[in-house]
Each structure stands twice: as C-alpha cells, then as structure tokens.
Amino acid sequence: MEHTLNKVFQGFYKDSVALMRLSRDLAAMDGVNEAALMMGSPSNKQILKDAGLLADDGATAEGGDLILAVRAKDSDAAKKAAEVIETQIMSQTRAATGDTVWQPQTIRAAAKANPDANLALISVPGEFAAAEARKAISRGLNVMMFSDNVSIEDEISLKVQAREQGVLMMGPDCGTAILDGVPLAFANKVTTGDIGIVGASGTGIQEVTTLISNNGGGISQAIGVGGRDLKDEIGGISTLMAIDRLDADPATKHIVLISKPPGKNVLPRILERVGQSAKPFTICFIGASDLELPSNATAARTLKDAAQAALGGDAFAEPAVSGVSVPKGRTGIRGLYSGGTLAAETQLILLDAGLKVASNAAVPGAGSLSDAGDMHKIIDLGDDEYTQGRPHPMIDPEIRRDPLAAALADSTVDVVLIDIVIGYGAHPDPAGQLAEMLSTMQRADNPTIIASVTGTEQDPQIRSSQIQSLQAAGILVAGSNADAAMAALKLLGINS
Amino acid sequence: MATDQDNLPFLGGKLSVINVGLDKFATELADHDVPVVHLDWKPPAGGDPELAALLSKMGT
Numbered sequence: 001m002e003h004t005l006n007k008v009f010q011g012f013y014k015d016s017v018a019l020m021r022l023s024r025d026l027a028a029m030d031g032v033n034e035a036a037l038m039m040g041s042p043s044n045k046q047i048l049k050d051a052g053l054l055a056d057d058g059a060t061a062e063g064g065d066l067i068l069a070v071r072a073k074d075s076d077a078a079k080k081a082a083e084v085i086e087t088q089i090m091s092q093t094r095a096a097t098g099d100t101v102w103q104p105q106t107i108r109a110a111a112k113a114n115p116d117a118n119l120a121l122i123s124v125p126g127e128f129a130a131a132e133a134r135k136a137i138s139r140g141l142n143v144m145m146f147s148d149n150v151s152i153e154d155e156i157s158l159k160v161q162a163r164e165q166g167v168l169m170m171g172p173d174c175g176t177a178i179l180d181g182v183p184l185a186f187a188n189k190v191t192t193g194d195i196g197i198v199g200a201s202g203t204g205i206q207e208v209t210t211l212i213s214n215n216g217g218g219i220s221q222a223i224g225v226g227g228r229d230l231k232d233e234i235g236g237i238s239t240l241m242a243i244d245r246l247d248a249d250p251a252t253k254h255i256v257l258i259s260k261p262p263g264k265n266v267l268p269r270i271l272e273r274v275g276q277s278a279k280p281f282t283i284c285f286i287g288a289s290d291l292e293l294p295s296n297a298t299a300a301r302t303l304k305d306a307a308q309a310a311l312g313g314d315a316f317a318e319p320a321v322s323g324v325s326v327p328k329g330r331t332g333i334r335g336l337y338s339g340g341t342l343a344a345e346t347q348l349i350l351l352d353a354g355l356k357v358a359s360n361a362a363v364p365g366a367g368s369l370s371d372a373g374d375m376h377k378i379i380d381l382g383d384d385e386y387t388q389g390r391p392h393p394m395i396d397p398e399i400r401r402d403p404l405a406a407a408l409a410d411s412t413v414d415v416v417l418i419d420i421v422i423g424y425g426a427h428p429d430p431a432g433q434l435a436e437m438l439s440t441m442q443r444a445d446n447p448t449i450i451a452s453v454t455g456t457e458q459d460p461q462i463r464s465s466q467i468q469s470l471q472a473a474g475i476l477v478a479g480s481n482a483d484a485a486m487a488a489l490k491l492l493g494i495n496s
Numbered sequence: 497m498a499t500d501q502d503n504l505p506f507l508g509g510k511l512s513v514i515n516v517g518l519d520k521f522a523t524e525l526a527d528h529d530v531p532v533v534h535l536d537w538k539p540p541a542g543g544d545p546e547l548a549a550l551l552s553k554m555g556t
C-alpha cells in the first residue's frame with residue numbers, strides 16, 4: 001500500500017539548490033512515487049500538503065527544520081529511500097564542516113573578521129532576508145539582495161535605512177549586477193567599457209549588457225535595483241542612488257535605464273534627475289509610451305533598441321531565418337521564457353505587429369492568460385506560480401518540460417519561442433538540457449522552435465557552444481530575443 | 497582614454513563580499529579573485545521569521 005514518510009532534521013539548513021539535487025535523487029529511487037526536501041516554513045509545508053507529501057512528523061516541523069518527504073509504493077520502499085538520502089545529507093555535511101577554514105555564522109562576525117568587506121550578497125529564504133539585510137546595512141555594507149518574497153514594507157524600510165547610511169540597497173529580487181567587471185549572482189562576463197546600466201530587471205540587464213558586449217561595446221557597472229524600485233510606494237530610492245553613483249563615476253560615459261514603466265509619481269522624479277546629468281541616457285521603460293524625455297535622453301522600445309542606442313544607434317546585423325515552411329492551419333506563437341523581461345519584450349514586439357497577446361506577466365495592452373482564448377501566449381516561467389518551493393528556471397530549466405510538451409502537442413501552435421540565459425549562477429548547460437527534453441517528445445509535424453542565447457563567449461557555458469547544441473537539436477537561433485520574436489512574425493507571414 | 501581616475505573601485509574600495517545564502521555565489525566570486533566570506537548561515541531565532549526580524553531591529 002502506498003506510504004508517505006516524513007523525516008525532520010531539526011535546526012538543519014540547506015540551500016534550495018542543494019535541496020533540489022537531493023530531491024531529484026530521492027524521487028529517482030526504486031519504488032518512490034514522489035519526493036521532496038524542503039525547509040519547514042509554513043508555505044513549504046502547504047506545498048508538501050498539496051502534493052500529498054506531508055505526514056504527521058513533517059506537520060510539526062518549524063522554519064529552521066529540514067523535512068525529507070517521500071511517498072513510495074510501500075513503507076519498506078519509503079524507509080529504504082529515506083535512509084539512502086539521509087546518508088547522503090550527513091556525508092555532505094561532514095565534507096562541508098570538515099573544511100578547516102573558519103566560517104562565521106553571523107554578518108556581525110564576518111564584518112568584524114573582514115573590515116574591508118563592502119558588499120553583502122544575500123540569497124537566504126525571503127522570510128529571513130530582510131533581517132539579514134538590516135544587519136548588513138547597519139554595519140555600512142552595500143547590499144545585493146537576490147532573495148524574493150520580501151514584503152514591500154520591508155523593502156521601503158531597508159531602502160530608507162540604506163539611503164541614510166549612504167550605501168546601495170540592490171533588490172530584493174535583484175538577480176544581476178556587474179561591479180568593477182565582476183559578475184554577481186546571475187550575470188555575464190562582459191567586456192569592460194564606458195556604458196553604465198541601472199535596471200529593475202535581471203534578465204533585462206543581462207540581455208542589454210551582453211548585446212552591448214557582443215557588438216563591440218563594454219560595461220562600466222551594471223546595478224540591479226529590484227523589480228519594484230520604480231513603483232510609487234518605493235519611490236525609486238535605489239534607482240536615484242545608482243544614477244548618482246554612475247553620474248559621478250568617471251569611467252561611465254553613457255547611462256542606460258531599464259525597467260517596467262515607473263509609477264506615475266516616481267516617473268517625473270527620475271526624469272528630472274536624468275535631466276540634471278551632463279551624460280547621455282538611454283531609457284528603456286518596457287511597455288511605456290509617449291515619454292517626455294529631457295534633451296540628454298533617448299527612448300528605446302525594446303532591450304535590443306536600448307543596446308543599439310547605447311552604442312550610437314547603428315543597427316546590429318540580424319541573422320536571417322529562412323527555409324522553414326508554416327504547417328497548414330497553425331498560426332499561434334507560444335513563448336516559454338525563463339526571463340520575465342524577455343517575455344515582456346516579446347509581448348511588445350507582437351503587440352506592435354498588431355497581434356493579440358496573453359501572458360501571466362502581461363505588459364500594457366496584453367491580456368491575461370486565464371482569458372487567452374486564441375491569443376498568442378507568452379509565458380514567464382520565472383513567475384511565482386511556477387517557482388514556489390523550487391529554484392528559478394535559469395537554475396533548473398526542468399520547469400519548461402511540461403509547458404514545452406503541451407506546446408508541441410497543441411495543434412494551433414506554429415512557433416515556440418525560447419530564451420536560453422547563460423552566465424554565472426545559471427544552469428551549466430541549458431541548451432543541452434533543452435535538446436535532451438526535446439529528444440523525449442513527439443515532434444511529428446511539430447512547431448518551429450526559435451531560441452536566442454543571452455550570454456557571451458566568456459561565460460562558463462560559452463555562447464557559441466550553446467548555439468551549436470540548439471542548432472544540432474533542430475532549433476533556429478536568432479541573434480537576440482527581439483530577433484527571435486521578429487523571426488516568429490516572419491514565419492507567420494507578418495511584416496512588422 | 498582611461499586614466500587612473502577612471503579605474504577607481506565603484507564601491508570606494510576593492511570589491512569584498514560577505515555571502516549569505518547560496519554557496520555557489522561564493523564559489524563563483526572566489527573564481528574571480530574577489531575576497532569572499534561565506535557565512536555558515538542557519539535560520540536565526542529557531543526559524544521564526546518574526547522573531548528574527550525583531551532581533552535584527554534590536555541590532556543583534
């Protein structure tokens with residue numbers, strides 16, 4: 001008879017990437033039907049409960065406890081699998097603690113031991129992230145907060161505190177930064193140069209920095225501020241501080257701003273600050289229209305436009321996509337994105353071509369996915385609904401498997417658009433994993449798949465190697481995300 | 497042309513990081529020769545987020 005077993009490790013922390021690997025190993029064992037390892041926060045316990053994986057033991061776990069949950073064909077199989085994974089957890093822990101290097105347990109201890117430290121990079125679960133950031137700021141550290149699920153109230157108080165201390169608060173939900181040429185969290189190894197970036201979007205920064213780097217330019221600094229910074233509640237505190245820093249930075253000659261459209265109260269403040277600078281700005285507020293910009297600023301509609309404008313306005317060479325026929329009766333575009341801003345850029349390009357678009361992360365003019373009908377569907381797989389209790393699709397592209405199989409089987413879908421985002425922090429071989437996924441799926445009379453690779457030759461995955469893997473799997477590769485969307489339009493016979 | 501002044505570190509000193517969370521970020525920074533200290537972090541206050549927030553506001 002099927003049996004669900006929970007084992008609780010009290011006061012035992014492991015990060016989400018380590019837990020993902022252990023969960024996979026556990027789920028692959030003989031007789032195991034479903035399995036997960038999660039910290040015992042209320043939200044994680046709810047996920048386990050919804051999956052039928054929460055037993056009485058697990059229900060009593062607390063936020064600092066690790067829950068091993070397994071459902072197997074019988075109690076013997078469940079016990080055996082749990083014992084194997086427990087041994088793995090304990091051996092990993094011994095290996096980690098067997099290291100003779102002392103590891104501080106608090107920010108205070110780390111800051112005391114390293115008085116030169118000037119940045120805290122925080123990626124602990126969201127419910128604890130604000131507390132850690134508060135400690136870091138009070139010790140005069142700049143903060144890059146990768147963690148998400150932080151309340152807007154905490155974000156406001158942290159940013160106000162950071163402003164008073166004169167330090168930068170990047171995030172929460174700040175996926176990307178490049179400081180003094182060093183990629184932080186999800187970022188790419190780009191050429192150093194004179195273009196500074198301030199962005200409320202991780203993948204937006206990645207796309208623009210890599211396009212600039214791959215087309216002859218270079219980046220001075222790229223500062224992520226978190227997706228909500230330009231909302232009226234936050235008031236653009238970090239964006240304004242980042243502009244001040246780049247304006248004063250002699251190595252930065254041109255500044256690019258990337259964000260969703262700012263709140264109506266914060267927009268004039270940002271534009272006023274831009275107008276006070278002697279440096280030229282490129283402003284890419286994805287989805288905004290009719291911006292009245294100061295004379296030193298130009299507007300860019302897409303990320304690609306922003307990269308081109310920062311490099312002087314000349315168009316990049318667009319790779320041609322040809323020789324592909326459109327299956328009869330299919331006219332739909334399905335986007336399966338790991339990057340939220342790349343999904344937004346594609347929506348804009350399709351909307352500008354007069355198409356009807358629906359998305360779970362809709363830009364102005366697009367509809368909601370729940371009411372999509374026969375609209376083109378652009379899905380942001382990094383959205384909370386897909387990532388609850390599991391790593392972001394850039395770390396774990398497995399999230400794409402089911403939506404991809406569904407798109408390939410959908411008789412209305414003609415083109416599937418996919419973003420491959422490489423660089424530090426990302427999966428070691430996302431193109432290879434996509435090729436493996438496709439090899440397991442029915443592809444008769446299947447849609448055309450068009451991808452782009454956000455990254456550089458200097459990234460660990462090497463952009464050209466990723467492109468080769470995609471092409472070998474029968475995927476068309478465009479020069480940028482915008483080019484991929486334009487190629488989809490061409491395949492459907494739409495001249496934009 | 498770049499001058500010495502152009503090459504000033506952005507945060508006022510050479511980038512030096514305290515990493516709190518995913519250990520792969522610390523490994524990648526070390527690969528770039530960035531001084532990094534990786535915390536042996538565990539959820540504070542016995543895993544109670546509200547108590548952890550309160551303690552951080554008290555400066556502990």
